[in-house]
Amino acid sequence: MLPTSSTAPGKIILFGEHAVVYGQPAIAVPVTHVRAEARIEPTRGGDSARILAPGVGLDTRVEDLPLSHPLSVALRGTLSACGITEPLSDIPPFTLTIHSTIPVAGGMGSGAAVSVAVIRAFSTFLNHPLPDEQVNALAYEVEKLHHGTPSGIDNTVITYARPVYFVRGHPIETFTVPTPFTIVIADTGVPSSTAITVGNVRKGWQADPDRFNPWFERVGEVVRAARHAIESGAPLTLGPLMDENHALLQQMGVSSPELDRLVDAARGAGALGAKLSGGGGGGNMIALVEAECAEKVVEALRNAGAVRTIATEIYSSQSQIALL
Numbered sequence: 001m002l003p004t005s006s007t008a009p010g011k012i013i014l015f016g017e018h019a020v021v022y023g024q025p026a027i028a029v030p031v032t033h034v035r036a037e038a039r040i041e042p043t044r045g046g047d048s049a050r051i052l053a054p055g056v057g058l059d060t061r062v063e064d065l066p067l068s069h070p071l072s073v074a075l076r077g078t079l080s081a082c083g084i085t086e087p088l089s090d091i092p093p094f095t096l097t098i099h100s101t102i103p104v105a106g107g108m109g110s111g112a113a114v115s116v117a118v119i120r121a122f123s124t125f126l127n128h129p130l131p132d133e134q135v136n137a138l139a140y141e142v143e144k145l146h147h148g149t150p151s152g153i154d155n156t157v158i159t160y161a162r163p164v165y166f167v168r169g170h171p172i173e174t175f176t177v178p179t180p181f182t183i184v185i186a187d188t189g190v191p192s193s194t195a196i197t198v199g200n201v202r203k204g205w206q207a208d209p210d211r212f213n214p215w216f217e218r219v220g221e222v223v224r225a226a227r228h229a230i231e232s233g234a235p236l237t238l239g240p241l242m243d244e245n246h247a248l249l250q251q252m253g254v255s256s257p258e259l260d261r262l263v264d265a266a267r268g269a270g271a272l273g274a275k276l277s278g279g280g281g282g283g284n285m286i287a288l289v290e291a292e293c294a295e296k297v298v299e300a301l302r303n304a305g306a307v308r309t310i311a312t313e314i315y316s317s318q319s320q321i322a323l324l
C-alpha cells in the first residue's frame, strides 16, 4: 500500500441556512484557501493503525477511538463502501495524519472537510478510490454525528468543491458565477454549536409553526432571487437580499449581539449587504463588498471585534484567490 493524501476546502453558506433544514433551497460556495488535509502512510513495523491530528491534540490508536467517533465512522464506512469485509484491525497498519487550516466550530465546514479528505485518502490507500457520490454519502453519515439533522449542504459543497444550489433530498445542482464578486468573511471568535442553534429553531418551529413557516418560505424566495442575481451576472444586487436574509435569521433567534455588531460594522464601512453565515449564535458573518472596498470593510470588522477575516473572490472555478 502506497502513501496517499487528499485535501478538501472549507465552505461558506451565502444564503438559506436553517430554512434549508425545512426544505428550502440554500446556496453555499467552497472557500479554497482554507483546507483540511489527510495523509495516510503505511507504518513499517507498527502493529496497529494510528491517527494523529496535532491541531486538536489527537494521537490515538484507531481501535481506542469510540465506534461512534466521527473518524472511526469515516474509516469504517470507507472500508465497507470499498467492499472490504475485514475489520479495520486486519488492514495493514497505517498512520493517518490530519491537518486543517479551517477554523473549528465557525461555520466553515471543518468537520465535513476532514471527513471528505479522510474518506478520499483512505479509499485511495485501499486502492479503491470512491466516486464523489459515495464520498458525499459517507461524509453525510459523519455529519449526522456532529449535528443530528444536518441538511447535507456542508458535505455536498465540500465534496464537489463548486458553488452549490442545495435543496434537501434533491439532486445536487452546481451553478456558474459568470461575474465574480467579493465577500469578506469575519469570525466573531465566539464558538457556536450548530446542533444547538438547529435544535433551538426546531423547538421554536414546533411551538409555533405558523410563525416560523412564513420566515422559512421567505428565505426560500430570497435564495431563488439570489441565484438569479448571481447567474444573470448581477452579483452586486445581492446586498439587499443578504440584509433581508439576516433579518429573517434574527427573527428565528439565531443571531447574536456579536454577529449583529459585525454585520452593522460591515454595512457602516460600505458593504453592500451583510448577514450571519451558518448555524449562527456565534461563528462567522459575511459581507458583500466591491473589491476596492474590501480593505476598508476588513478594517471596520477588525475594529468591531472580528478575530479573523478572509476576503475572497467567488467564481465558478475551484480555485479562489485570497485577497487580504
Ligand code: PMV
Pocket (backbone or CB within 6 Å): 013, 016, 017, 018, 019, 020, 021, 106, 107, 108, 109, 149, 150, 151, 152, 153, 154, 194, 198, 277, 278, 279, 280
Ligand atoms: O454552521 P454550518 O455552516 O455548518 O451550517 C449549518 C447550516 C444549517 O442550515 C444551520 C444546518 C444544516 O444542516 O443545514
